[in-house]
Amino acid sequence: MAGLVSSNTVAPGETGRLDVRIDPIGKKGKVTKTVAVYSDDAAEPKQILQVKADVRHGTRSASGLRMEKVLFSARCKSCHADAGRGQKGKTLYEAICAFCHGVRGEGVSTHPLREGTDAWARNWIAVGKPGTAMAGYSKKQGGPLEAAQIESLVDHIKSLSRRRD
Ligand code: HEC
Ligand code: HEC
Known part of the structure; x- marks a missing residue:
């Protein structure tokens, strides 16, 4: 601005x-x-x-603010949540995840995707991590994604790790 x-x-x-x-x-x-x-x-x-x-602490706040409270709020959700409505896999990833992780998982500002098990990736996507920019995307967490959409992202991320370099 x-x-x-x-x-x-x-x-x-x-x-x-x-x-x-x-x-x-x-x-x-x-x-x-x-x-x-x-x-x-x-x-x-x-x-x-x-x-x-x-x-230093751009993703933290004194009140322990969780990213989902920000990213899925009225001001931000049109692009960061609604843009992926009804979508799955690659299309969904590119609509709402590539902002931070890059189209190939290479990371845009600071966050390339690391490799891990399905359960690990599923948990990260569903629950996120307080105090970081990673929001919890599951409905339970206040996010926009159905379980099947999260599963499709776990699969897509795996295909990225295989293709990297
Ligand atoms: C009109 C669509 C739109 C809205 C509304 C929007 N964003 Fe974004 N956001 C984008 C786009 C496009 C990118 C990727 C391009 C970039 O990095 O500048 C992005 C990137 C980001 C990034 C990661 C990239 C970086 O610069 O580190 C964060 C974090 C982010 N937005 C947070 C927010 C928050 C918080 C809000 C609400 C206050 C918000 N956005 C509202 C479109 C939007
Ligand atoms: C606003 C930026 C942002 C957006 C959007 C975002 N993430 Fe993240 N994500 C992060 C950050 C930051 C971390 C690492 C947190 C840490 O390790 O401290 C992370 C971590 C992860 C991790 C596990 C840790 C790792 O480093 O590989 C996975 C898997 C992941 N994100 C997947 C996704 C998926 C899938 C989406 C889309 C639904 C998404 N992320 C959207 C910022 C973002």
Whole structure:
């Protein structure tokens, strides 16, 4: 999120101030986000700024907030839960898991998928882990997924581990 807080017009040679915010929820470690600044400058109408942060406890909160309370809330669920409604396997994975784990399980920001047993993967998906960005996706946990959908994800993840490198 960014906005010009000084004034909407910056004369040549003058400076303007930007207000940039990063939402740390779900992030951990080094985070780089880019901000595009558009202007009517003839030579450089678009400038890309990089904002770097080192998030220590972006996935935690003093109240022990669980990720499902955030990710499946009204503000976030259209993309992070509803996008996978009625889907299974690869399609479901790519709709709501690849955000963090990458299409091939390679990990987007910090979380590649490790290898493990079916029971281990099933439990992670259904229950999640408090204090991390991994929400519990089962209905019981307050998540959007039916048991059969979770099972289809366990299978899909296995096919990814086999194909990696
Ligand atoms: C309009 C769709 C949309 C909504 C609404 C939305 N997200 Fe996302 N989210 C995305 C997309 C697309 C990505 C992957 C692209 C990216 O990383 O910028 C993503 C990525 C993420 C990531 C992981 C990537 C990273 O930057 O570390 C987290 C965590 C996340 N969203 C949390 C949230 C939370 C919390 C909310 C509600 C406050 C929310 N999202 C609302 C679409 C959405
Ligand atoms: C907002 C980011 C985010 C989303 C979306 C997400 N995960 Fe995770 N997931 C994580 C994080 C972070 C961990 C590791 C937590 C830890 O080890 O501290 C994790 C761990 C896991 C693990 C087990 C541990 C490992 O490292 O392999 C599995 C399996 C898993 N996720 C599957 C899924 C599936 C399937 C989905 C989609 C239904 C999903 N995740 C959606 C962030 C996310």
